[in-house]
Each structure stands twice: as structure tokens, then as C-alpha cells.
Amino acid sequence: MALLFFGLIIMIHECGHFAVAKLCKVKINEFALGMGPAIFKKKKGDTLYAWRLFPIGGYVSMEGEDADSEDENAFNKKPVWQKILIVVAGAMMNLILGLLILLILLSVSTDLIGTNTVHAFYPDAVSAQYGLQEGDRFVEIEGHRVWSEKDLGFLMSRSEDGILDFVVERDGELVELNDVHFATEEYEGVTLIRYDFSVVGVEPTFGGILKNTFTQSASIVRMVYLSLFDLVTGRYGMSQMAGPVGTMDMIADVTAEAASSGNLESLLTIMAFITINVGVANLLPLPALDGGRLLFLLIEAVRRKPVNPKYEGYVHAAGFVLLMLLMVAVTFNDILRIARGG
Numbered sequence: 049m050a051l052l053f054f055g056l057i058i059m060i061h062e063c064g065h066f067a068v069a070k071l072c073k074v075k076i077n078e079f080a081l082g083m084g085p086a087i088f089k090k091k092k093g094d095t096l097y098a099w100r101l102f103p104i105g106g107y108v109s110m111e112g113e114d115a116d117s118e119d120e121n122a123f124n125k126k127p128v129w130q131k132i133l134i135v136v137a138g139a140m141m142n143l144i145l146g147l148l149i150l151l152i153l154l155s156v157s158t159d160l161i162g163t164n165t166v167h168a169f170y171p172d173a174v175s176a177q178y179g180l181q182e183g184d185r186f187v188e189i190e191g192h193r194v195w196s197e198k199d200l201g202f203l204m205s206r207s208e209d210g211i212l213d214f215v216v217e218r219d220g221e222l223v224e225l226n227d228v229h230f231a232t233e234e235y236e237g238v239t240l241i242r243y244d245f246s247v248v249g250v251e252p253t254f255g256g257i258l259k260n261t262f263t264q265s266a267s268i269v270r271m272v273y274l275s276l277f278d279l280v281t282g283r284y285g286m287s288q289m290a291g292p293v294g295t296m297d298m299i300a301d302v303t304a305e306a307a308s309s310g311n312l313e314s315l316l317t318i319m320a321f322i323t324i325n326v327g328v329a330n331l332l333p334l335p336a337l338d339g340g341r342l343l344f345l346l347i348e349a350v351r352r353k354p355v356n357p358k359y360e361g362y363v364h365a366a367g368f369v370l371l372m373l374l375m376v377a378v379t380f381n382d383i384l385r386i387a388r389g390g
Contacts, residue, residue, distance in 0.1 A: 053315075055081065057142065057323045058106045061330070064141030065108040065134060072130040075111040075121040082106060110134075114364075115357050124357070128349045135341045142327030146268070149320035151261045153313060160249025161260055162197035173244035178228040180214070180245070187222060188215035192270075196263040197247060202271050204230070206278065210241050268321055272328040335367020 059081055066079050075094055080086075082100035089098040100106075112122025123131060154161065165185040169176045186194040189203040190213055204212060210232035214225040231242040250256060331339040340363070348354045 053319060055103050057145070057319075057326055058082075058103070060141045060145050060323070061138040061326060062106040062108055064137035064139075068134045068137035069108060069110055069123075072126055072134060073121055074123050074126060074130075074134065075119055076108060077111055078107070078109040080107050080109070114361055124354070128345055128354075132342065132345050132349075135338050135345060136331065139327040139330040139338055142323045142330070143265070143269075146320045146324035146327065147261055147265050149316055149323070150264055151257065153316055153320070154252065154257045154260055157252065157313070161252050161256055163248045163250055164194050164197060164200065165248040167246045167248045169245045174229050174231045174242075175244055179225045180216070180228055181218065184214075184216040184218050184223075186214060187217055189213075192274075195270075196260060196267045198264050198267040198271075200247070201243060202267070202274075204241050204243070206274070207241060208239055210239065265324060268324045269328050272325050276329075276332070335363045335370075336365075337367070340364060340367060 062079065062081060066076065069076055077094070078096040078098060080098040080100050082103050083105045084101040086098040086100050089096055091097070110123040111117050111119050112124035116124055119125070123134070126134075163185075164187075166180065166182050168182060169180075186200060188194060189199065190206070192199070192203055194200065194203070207230075210230040212228050212230070214228055216223050216225060230244060232239050233242065234240070330337050331342065333339045333343040344355050344360050
């Protein structure tokens with residue numbers, strides 16, 4: 049099930065590149081799902097379609113993508129705006145898939161939709177002693193705008209001491225609440241905040257479902273960027289990263305739980321989160337990722353001529369090597385964590 053899960057996310061991503069490239073009449077040499085030796089392949093027209101052994105990636109190999117080509121349908125012969133559309137299409141498909149999954153989840157759920165407004169406090173709530181009140185609607189947490197209920201837990205979890213600054217709307221006015229304390233506990237060297245209040249729930253309506261689909265998606269996108277920032281700045285260590293093995297292990301656990309309970313909501317929620325993660329991460333301006341190629345295309349648009357493909361190739365090759373080394377490191381960490389029962 050986990051392999052099918054990843055395969056679907058990869059297939060959607062690569063189909064985005066493939067479909068837009070076809071629309072732009074780019075010659076495609078190979079369209080592959082998976083990496084490694086081919087277990088199935090068939091040539092149709094100019095394109096070789098392949099299903100490869102390891103379901104950890106995929107690619108669309110376009111004529112003139114990594115080197116100059118004189119073919120009139122080569123990638124390098126197309127206008128820069130078409131090349132930009134082709135490069136971002138994969139990530140856009142992942143983001144659209146995430147939106148659709150969230151829309152489905154919100155549409156079929158019989159539960160109330162959570163809001164950013166405090167409903168009530170749990171017994172012995174610490175935050176109520178530092179100015180937070182029932183009816184407060186969160187506007188900002190630590191300087192970050194609150195878009196959806198998903199922001200509450202994530203933005204609060206970034207605190208290292210359980211003391212946070214809020215801006216809330218109270219009786220129609222904005223109120224600053226500084227140094228609001230929450231109870232904390234330590235778990236595997238990480239400080240966890242005890243979420244000591246519940247939020248107001250509202251009946252789902254068509255407009256509310258649409259609004260929450262987009263606000264929750266925006267919250268997940270920001271989670272990706274802030275998590276990467278926290279990793280780079282040392283807030284989180286490598287031991288807290290999960291690679292493909294760790295993610296698949298988590299999906300397998302959730303799948304087993306969903307199968308036993310008949311509830312697929314958790315699995316679909318994780319799927320939405322991961323596919324949005326894939327879309328956002330691919331647009332980071334890093335070599336070997338779609339965002340790295342996009343950066344070179346934007347430079348081309350400004351200079352009105354492409355960067356020398358040889359030098360761009362060197363940058364992407366170096367980025368690919370570093371990416372593979374990172375994958376090896378996090379995969380090794382995943383295996384150790386699973387072996388230790390973590």
C-alpha cells in the first residue's frame with residue numbers, strides 16, 4: 049500500500065511535466081516511473097514508456113533538456129515561458145492533488161470544521177492564567193499569521209520553552225498577549241507543548257469547505273518552508289528527519305490502522321500532507337530539483353539568453369550527488385530508528 053501511495057504521488061508529478069511538454073510539442077525521449085532497471089517498457093512514436101524497478105522517483109527525459117539539440121521540437125528550442133510552464137507543472141500537479149484530497153476530506157466529513165477561536169480550556173490550563181480567554185480568535189503566533197486551525201499546533205510546537213507571543217481578536221479589537229505560558233514535557237530530547245484549550249467548531253458549508261481547503265493547504269505549504277528553515281538553522285537535527293523508508297513505515301502503520309478501523313481519513317490526510325510537501329520541496333531553488341531548473345530559466349528570461357548548458361549541467365550534477373548523499377543519510381537514520389522501535 050505504501051508503495052502504491054508513493055507511486056501515485058510520483059506518477060501525478062511526472063504526468064504534469066509530461067502533459068505540459070506534450071502540449072508544447074516537445075519531443076519526449078522517455079517517460080519513466082521509478083528508477084533503476086526497467087521491468088516494463090514500450091515505445092510509442094518518439095517516446096519510450098518505462099516502468100522501472102525502484103518506486104522512488106521517475107522522470108521525463110526531453111530532447112534538448114540537458115544539452116543543445118537542433119531538433120525543432122527540442123526543449124531548448126522552445127520559448128522560455130513554455131519551458132517554465134513545463135518545469136513547474138509537476139509541482140503544480142502535486143499541489144492540486146493535495147487540494148483535491150483536502151476538499152474531499154472536508155466534504156465527506158460529518159465533523160465540525162475547526163476554527164482559530166478558543167472555545168474552552170481544559171482543567172488546570174496554564175495559558176488561561178497568562179491572559180488567554182475563551183472567545184479569543186488567534187490572528188498571529190510568534191509573528192506568523194494564523195490561516196487555519198492547522199497553524200495553531202504547528203506554530204506553537206516551534207517554541208523551545210513553552211512561552212509564546214500572540215495577537216488575538218477580542219471583542220472586535222486586536223490584543224497583544226506577550227509571554228503566554230504553556231505546560232511542557234520532554235520527549236526524546238524535544239520539548240513538547242501541552243495544548244490546553246479546545247477551539248470552536250462550525251458546521252460545514254459549501255463556502256466554508258472551499259475556504260478551509262485553501263487555508264489548510266496554505267498552512268501546509270508554510271509548514272514545509274518553516275520546517276526546512278528550522279532544519280538549516282539547527283532547531284531540529286538530522287535524527288528528526290524522515291526519509292522514504294521512515295515515511296513508508298509510518299504510512300504502513302497508518303494503513304494497517306485504517307484497515308482495521310475502516311477509517312481512511314488518517315491515510316488521506318497524510319497523503320495530502322506529503323503530496324503538498326513534494327510539490328513545495330520541488331520548487332526550492334536547489335540544483336537537481338525543479339526549482340533549480342526554474343531559477344536558471346528565470347535568469348534566462350532576464351538575460352534574454354540561456355545559461356551555457358554545460359555549466360548548468362555541472363551545477364545540477366553536483367546537486368544530484370549531494371541530494372543522493374542526503375537521501376542515503378536520512379534513509380540510514382530511518383533504518384536505525386525503526387530497528388530501535390522508534
